[in-house]
Amino acid sequence: MxxxxxxxxxxxxxxxxxxxxxxxxxxxxxxxxxxxxxxxxxxxxxxxxxxxxxxxxxxxxxxxxxxxxxxxxxxxxxxxxxxxxxxxxxxxxxxxxxxxxxxxxxxxxxxxxxxxxxxxxxxxxxxxxxxxxxxxxxxxxxxxxxxxxxxxxxxxxxxxxxxxxxxxxxxxxxxxxxxxxxxxxxxxxxxxxxxxxxxxxxxxxxxxxxxxxxCESGPQPVKAGIDQCAYCKMGISDLRFPCEVITQKGKLYKFDDIHCMLEFVNSPEWDKNNVKNYYLTDFSQPGQWLPAENALLLKSEELKSPMGGNIAAFSNEAGIKAAMKTFNGEQVTWKDLIL
Structure with a gap:
């Protein structure tokens, strides 16, 4: 045997x-x-x-x-x-x-x-x-x-x-x-x-x-009309602007635009050290996530994002330059926004 x-x-x-x-x-x-x-x-x-x-x-x-x-x-x-x-x-x-x-x-x-x-x-x-x-x-x-x-x-x-x-x-x-x-x-x-x-x-x-x-969790797809913004509690509808935060413990928060995300993490009750990753949606390719620190950002009042953040993220120079022909604005950096 x-x-x-x-x-x-x-x-x-x-x-x-x-x-x-x-x-x-x-x-x-x-x-x-x-x-x-x-x-x-x-x-x-x-x-x-x-x-x-x-x-x-x-x-x-x-x-x-x-x-x-x-x-x-x-x-x-x-x-x-x-x-x-x-x-x-x-x-x-x-x-x-x-x-x-x-x-x-x-x-x-x-x-x-x-x-x-x-x-x-x-x-x-x-x-x-x-x-x-x-x-x-x-x-x-x-x-x-x-x-x-x-x-x-x-x-x-x-x-x-x-x-x-x-x-x-x-x-x-x-x-x-x-x-x-x-x-x-x-x-x-x-x-x-x-x-x-x-x-x-x-x-x-x-x-x-x-x-x-x-196991590590990454960004998750946003369901338009179903998911809610973690800050303003309104339904997320425009898929060109959503943002997500993932904490050190793996919790994920969804936001309808960058304004709500920044207000959320800058609130007195929140410790930024709890954040592991920030993700922004590629304006040119809704549904594609970009690490915030790698994204190229365009700020323009003409973008008219859901909560007035009016900032769009792009993965490359070609994308942001093409957008600037339509939306008059200036390029900003993630480092400037998160300070």
Whole structure:
């Protein structure tokens, strides 16, 4: 039965993933970020395997006014069970690495996928109950309004923008699943005597465990008539002028023109050190993003941008010179604007 043993290098990678998975017990698995004008730095809710953390008290205070349940760790049985389940899977994965059993690898992978699916279904159910079961005697009532946070991604809830994304522990959890998938696939193909570049497959598996925890977000497309400006709260309609800010934590803010973006980041409540990147739309190619520091900028009152910023961005000299034939103005620099 020796031929049924897992490759030694793969066993090492599986063992590392087991240790990483156990660390998820001490890291935030999921985070929900809330952004609103009255909270320029945002509110954060972190979900660990055994507790809630972040701005829980402030969020509970807001929930009280709109009739949502307040959040308390002791109200969730999941926080009592989840650490044991994560530890159990960590142990099973480690045993798989030690024994080198292919059959156990396949079994643990399937069980781990089922565990992940059940966990997400349970999370969605909690979010649904949390956003729909409202106190009818709440101080603020909006007929027909529900406040269910998004399972993943962004959703507008009244004047709050809610972002729901995996936190560091969640990315490690996902990465562990990818490692198990890659290792199972590699071993299965080997078992079927198909040729496979093991070095490439192992590199993908090993890298996947850590790559997910450092995913970076870039600028996102603007949906005309749907997306709102983070500063003035008006709908974004003219796709020649939108701007975006991405913070050090990966939060993204959209603006209808450069005026609103500058007003937002220059407000007393905002710290410019929180900003990682500024992006401007290429006036000549709406939908194409330019890093603000690389853009060529034309300031002209004739541009008539949505909020009076009247500044257009271009990617090259030909574009800005062509525009200056139509719009009488002057060329300015990003450095001058952001000071």
């Amino acid at each position: 020796k031929k049924q043993k897992i490759n030694g290098t793969i066993r090492v990678i599986i063992a590392i993933s087991a240790i990483a998975l156990f660390a998820v017990n001490y890291l935030p698995i999921w985070q929900i970020d809330l952004d609103a004008p009255q909270y320029p730095e945002g509110l954060e809710l972190y979900i660990y395997a055994s507790k809630l953390a972040g701005n829980v008290d402030i969020i509970n205070g807001l929930n009280h006014y709109i009739g949502m349940k307040t959040l308390h760790t002791e109200d969730f049985i999941e926080f009592k069970v989840l650490p044991y389940l994560i530890s159990l899977f960590s142990l099973l994965i480690l045993i798989t690495a030690i024994t080198g059993s292919r059959k156990m690898l396949y079994t643990v992978f399937i069980l781990f996928v089922i565990f992940g699916i059940v966990a997400m279904v349970d999370f969605w159910k909690w979010e649904y109950d949390y956003g729909h079961n409202l106190d009818p005697h709440a101080a603020i009532k909006v007929p027909g309004m529900a406040y269910q946070p998004p399972l993943i991604g962004f959703k507008q809830l009244l004047n709050f923008g809610a972002y729901s994304i995996p936190a560091s522990g969640g990315w490690i959890f996902i990465g562990t699943g990818v490692v198990l998938l890659a290792c199972s696939g590699l071993e299965f193909r080997k078992q079927k005597k198909n040729k496979l570049s093991s070095s490439a497959a192992l590199a993908v598996a090993f890298f996947s465990l850590f790559a997910f925890s450092s």
